[in-house]
């Protein structure tokens with residue numbers, strides 16, 4: 001075991017590879033058989049030991065409810081050690097198994113003395129929840145500040161957003177996940193729906209389907225991502241989601257309209273914000289990223305949540321401020337975000353953070369997302385050459401809702417029950 005080596009090329013995770021590179025010599029790689037710069041597997045286990053111990057804990061159990069016999073049971077959470085190593089380091093499976101063995105053999109815990117070993121092949125592991133860090137609690141602070149104290153961008157609020165999303169042209173802003181939509185992109189068209197109270201109202205919209213466009217500025221009421229008087233386009237990637245977003249009841253009418261995207265638009269892709277922000281546990285700024293992620297999760301969750309009837313326009317101010325920064329300061333045309341109506345976005349978790357595989361959304365998953373477009377990008381006024389959208393009258397459809405489905409989860413309440421932050 002001790003003599004096995006792995007080359008730098010077989011370590012896919014960049015920060016981990018950079019750490020290994022500082023101790024690399026010419027080796028014969030056990031896994032790709034190449035002769036190039038690399039390290040011993042034992043050495044690599046020493047290099048990664050600290051980060052794995054710091055950012056991983058035992059998987060634990062989640063309480064589940066078995067409806068067949070009305071009882072609760074514990075379901076183990078987390079992954080086996082070698083699976084964790086394989087995905088964190090992006091190394092070949094065999095290398096991950098060898099590394100796991102190295103870590104287990106060299107675990108300094110004195111079992112005879114009653115100490116518990118950290119590395120074991122019978123344990124399961126999950127990334128641990130980090131302390132809130134610099135930005136973790138600042139969503140609340142930020143909200144209070146812009147809502148009740150200074151309104152919009154005073155120096156402090158702006159600095160905070162700069163710290164999280166980056167200043168224009170900064171490395172941080174550059175690292176934000178971008179999706180391009182428009183001609184020759186995955187998303188070529190978006191949908192918008194309107195609810196009609198009864199057949200008559202539906203007929204009226206059908207005769208003047210331009211009512212599906214975003215409102216003119218005189219009629220623009222404040223929303224999650226726009227102040228009153230500033231119209232933005234709220235749409236969905238799929239017709240069905242657009243329909244669900246207006247939350248129709250059974251028997252009501254909904255008219256849906258299609259808008260093709262006329263030019264390339266750059267949108268901030270919140271569907272990938274978690275992957276990009278936390279990234280590798282071997283990155284020197286991992287904790288900083290995790291902390292910024294907390295803030296953005298708070299933002300994402302809030303904008304994905306359906307508007308509540310009791311909500312006052314004051315509650316929109318923090319999300320409006322972030323949207324304004326994304327559009328006016330960073331120059332994005334819009335934001336892609338989850339739809340709570342279709343389960344597209346989960347509430348921020350307070351427990352263990354599962355490892356998220358770094359990948360693009362599948363087409364099917366992408367269908368669950370919503371989009372907001374700012375400025376000219378969200379306009380479909382035909383005379384305006386810079387408008388980002390074109391309304392397609394022929395694709396307008398009327399629907400009568402025949403059934404509404406919903407999901408629910410078992411949630412204990414009352415004395416003794418835990419009270420996680422529920423999304424609604």
Ligand SMILES: [Zn+2]
Nearest residue numbers: 007010029032
């Ligand atoms: Zn290799």
